[in-house]
Amino acid sequence: MKRFSWFNATALSFGFAFLYIPMIVLVVYSFNESRLVTVWAGFSTKWYAELFRDQAFLDAAWVTLRVAFFSSTIATVLGTMAAHAIVRAGRFPGRTLFSGMIYAPLVMPEVITGLSLLLLFIGLGIDRGVLTVVLAHTTFAMCYVSVVVSSRLATFDTALEEAARDLGATPFQAFRLVTLPIIAPAVISGWLLAFTLSLDDLVIASFTTGPGATTLPIKIFSAVRLGVSPQINALSTLLIVAVSVGVITASLVTKRNAVRRAREERAADQLA
Amino acid sequence: MRAETRIGFILLLTPLVLWLGLLIVIPHIDMALISLRERISFGVYEPSLAQYEKALTEPLYLRTFGRTAVMSVLATAITLLVAFPVAYYIAKMAKGRLQQVLFLLCLIPFYVSELVRTFGWMILLRETGLISSLMQWVGLADQPVEMLYNDAAMMVGLVYTSMLFMVVPLVTTLESLDDSVIEAGYDLGGNGWSVLREIIIPHAMPGVVSGCIVVFMLSLGNYLTPTMLGGKDSLWFTEMIYNQFIVRSNWELGAAFGFMLLVLSSAIVWGMLRLTGRTLQETMG
Numbered sequence: 345m346k347r348f349s350w351f352n353a354t355a356l357s358f359g360f361a362f363l364y365i366p367m368i369v370l371v372v373y374s375f376n377e378s379r380l381v382t383v384w385a386g387f388s389t390k391w392y393a394e395l396f397r398d399q400a401f402l403d404a405a406w407v408t409l410r411v412a413f414f415s416s417t418i419a420t421v422l423g424t425m426a427a428h429a430i431v432r433a434g435r436f437p438g439r440t441l442f443s444g445m446i447y448a449p450l451v452m453p454e455v456i457t458g459l460s461l462l463l464l465f466i467g468l469g470i471d472r473g474v475l476t477v478v479l480a481h482t483t484f485a486m487c488y489v490s491v492v493v494s495s496r497l498a499t500f501d502t503a504l505e506e507a508a509r510d511l512g513a514t515p516f517q518a519f520r521l522v523t524l525p526i527i528a529p530a531v532i533s534g535w536l537l538a539f540t541l542s543l544d545d546l547v548i549a550s551f552t553t554g555p556g557a558t559t560l561p562i563k564i565f566s567a568v569r570l571g572v573s574p575q576i577n578a579l580s581t582l583l584i585v586a587v588s589v590g591v592i593t594a595s596l597v598t599k600r601n602a603v604r605r606a607r608e609e610r611a612a613d614q615l616a
Numbered sequence: 617m618r619a620e621t622r623i624g625f626i627l628l629l630t631p632l633v634l635w636l637g638l639l640i641v642i643p644h645i646d647m648a649l650i651s652l653r654e655r656i657s658f659g660v661y662e663p664s665l666a667q668y669e670k671a672l673t674e675p676l677y678l679r680t681f682g683r684t685a686v687m688s689v690l691a692t693a694i695t696l697l698v699a700f701p702v703a704y705y706i707a708k709m710a711k712g713r714l715q716q717v718l719f720l721l722c723l724i725p726f727y728v729s730e731l732v733r734t735f736g737w738m739i740l741l742r743e744t745g746l747i748s749s750l751m752q753w754v755g756l757a758d759q760p761v762e763m764l765y766n767d768a769a770m771m772v773g774l775v776y777t778s779m780l781f782m783v784v785p786l787v788t789t790l791e792s793l794d795d796s797v798i799e800a801g802y803d804l805g806g807n808g809w810s811v812l813r814e815i816i817i818p819h820a821m822p823g824v825v826s827g828c829i830v831v832f833m834l835s836l837g838n839y840l841t842p843t844m845l846g847g848k849d850s851l852w853f854t855e856m857i858y859n860q861f862i863v864r865s866n867w868e869l870g871a872a873f874g875f876m877l878l879v880l881s882s883a884i885v886w887g888m889l890r891l892t893g894r895t896l897q898e899t900m901g
Contacts, residue, residue, distance in 0.1 A: 351701075352701055352704065352705050352709060353705075355701030355702065355705070356701060356702055356705040358698075359698060359699070359701065359702035359779075360702070360721060362698070362776065362779075363721075363722070363725045363776070363779065364721075364725070365736075365740065366733055366736025366737050366739070366740060366776075367725065367728065367732075367733065367736050369736055369739050369740055369746060370732065370735065370736045370739065373739065380744065422631070422632060422635060425628055425631070425632055426632050428628065429625070429628055429629055429632065433625055433629075442629075442632075442633070442636075445636045445640055445641065446636070448640060449640065451829075451830075451833050451881065451882075451885055452837070452878065452881070453833070453836060453837025453854060453877055453878075453881060454837055454839065455837060455839055455854040455857050455858060455874065455877070456644075456647075456837070456857075456874050456877060456878055459647065459857065459861055459870065459871070459874055460640075460643030460644050460646065460647045460874070461639065461643055462861070463643055463646050463647055463650060463867070463871070464638075464639070464642060464643040464646060467646060479639065480639075483635070483636075483639040483640065486635075515624040516624070540727050543729065544729040544730060544731070546730075546731060546839075546840055547839045547840070547854075550862075551861075551862075561729065561731050564731050564732075564735070565731060565840075568731075568735055568738065568844065569844075576735060577739075580729075580732040580735060580736070583728060583729055583732055584728050584732065587724065587727045587728045587729075588724050588728075590727070591720065591723055591724050591727050592720065592724075595716075595720055595723075599716075
């Protein structure tokens with residue numbers, strides 16, 4: 345499409361300005377000496393220093409990282425298994441119900457996931473804390489992992505797996521030695537997605553957490569509701585930088601892999 | 617299936633079914649059962665439809681329910697209008713490296729926590745915030761203007777949060793549209809508007825549908841944005857559920873609200889899928 349119109353260019357810049365201005369404002373004002381947004385009192389990193397002296401924030405960050413690590417790891421294992429079952433098993437009794445259960449949390453409001461789990465934990469008499477948040481996050485993140493992995497599995501050449509089986513591998517060996525290395529990029533991006541979702545989640549965590557397991561989003565939310573806090577600007581900036589670095593690295597790695605795969609396929613074609 | 621494969625398959629499925637059954641199916645059944653009972657006295661419950669009766673007759677509850685649905689539809693429509701040109705530019709105008717960079721630029725805000733992005737909007741819109749002081753400086757206002765805590769601010773927040781979920785499916789469908797078809801439309805005497813209406817939009821329809829479903833669901837189920845940016849009278853249905861549960865400890869009514877939200881959202885998704893003849897799996901993938 346060569347027709348360039350000012351309308352499109354304007355709409356595009358408007359769209360991106362809309363996306364980025366709030367974040368740019370946060371980053372800029374995290375370096376503001378003054379507590380007020382309207383006054384620029386000079387460059388300063390004092391809010392960062394204050395953030396790292398605040399034990400409550402550090403504790404919340406540690407809880408959040410632990411929850412995100414464990415839930416995304418378990419979710420990746422379960423999500424990959426689920427994707428395998430949906431894509432590979434063909435028709436089996438209850439398949440629709442099973443895939444419905446897998447995909448339900450994707451479209452279900454988080455509030456409902458959170459409150460139904462709260463009722464379950466109370467009903468079973470489980471003390472709410474880090475463990476319950478991990479269980480809750482695993483449950484909703486595994487759906488996202490299985491979506492990412494099953495879209496990769498759908499384009500996967502099953503002949504490779506069958507060859508391994510014909511050569512005497514057990515199903516598990518065939519999966520570990522043949523399938524897993526090939527779908528690894530999708531599994532890794534599924535893990536990253538699960539990790540980010542867990543880091544971000546406020547609603548499900550507030551329903552399922554208990555005393556002593558305050559996650560960072562819960563802490564930020566209550567700080568923001570209490571009023572202006574430049575420390576939150578500093579923390580937000582750190583999160584924005586971490587996420588941007590992560591996303592850009594991930595996309596560069598994926599691109600390099602794609603280039604390498606294309607080169608290898610060309611080489612294989614020449615040999616054949 | 618060979619016997620060995622079948623055993624492997626059962627081994628694969630058992631932990632999944634247990635996990636999903638325990639943490640998704642049972643909690644929802646539990647929620648439904650709780651919504652269908654009434655507290656008679658301490659620890660004594662009786663099955664009844666009282667919660668639903670209360671939910672459907674109390675004007676405040678009903679109004680909030682309706683308002684949340686209408687506002688979510690509006691948010692979906694605005695998101696579509698904002699996201700379409702962006703998606704079109706990324707899919708059709710930008711080439712090569714620029715295309716990848718723009719797509720990445722769309723992705724980054726999605727990965728940054730919703731809380732952080734909403735907080736950014738609060739800094740911009742609040743009474744002592746950037747836009748208010750900018751307006752005073754330019755002379756558009758002679759005193760601080762409060763732009764937070766109203767429906768417009770909430771709408772901005774909802775559109776912002778959902779934009780990526782509209783852009784991605786639109787880009788995917790628009791990319792598959794052959795440029796020469798658009799050229800042909802112009803060559804046959806079409807103008808920008810008729811080409812858009814008769815060629816581009818019909819082709820992008822599957823993307824429009826999946827984008828709209830996802831955005832609608834996200835808006836309907838959003839808790840953070842209405843709470844942080846919305847005002848006293850822009851109560852969101854999810855806030856009401858949260859309040860019944862956490863603030864008032866009225867589980868029965870909270871569960872009934874939760875069930876109503878679940879039914880409303882499933883009905884709308886089901887209806888839209890029916891209308892367009894697609895499956896949920898296709899739409900989400």
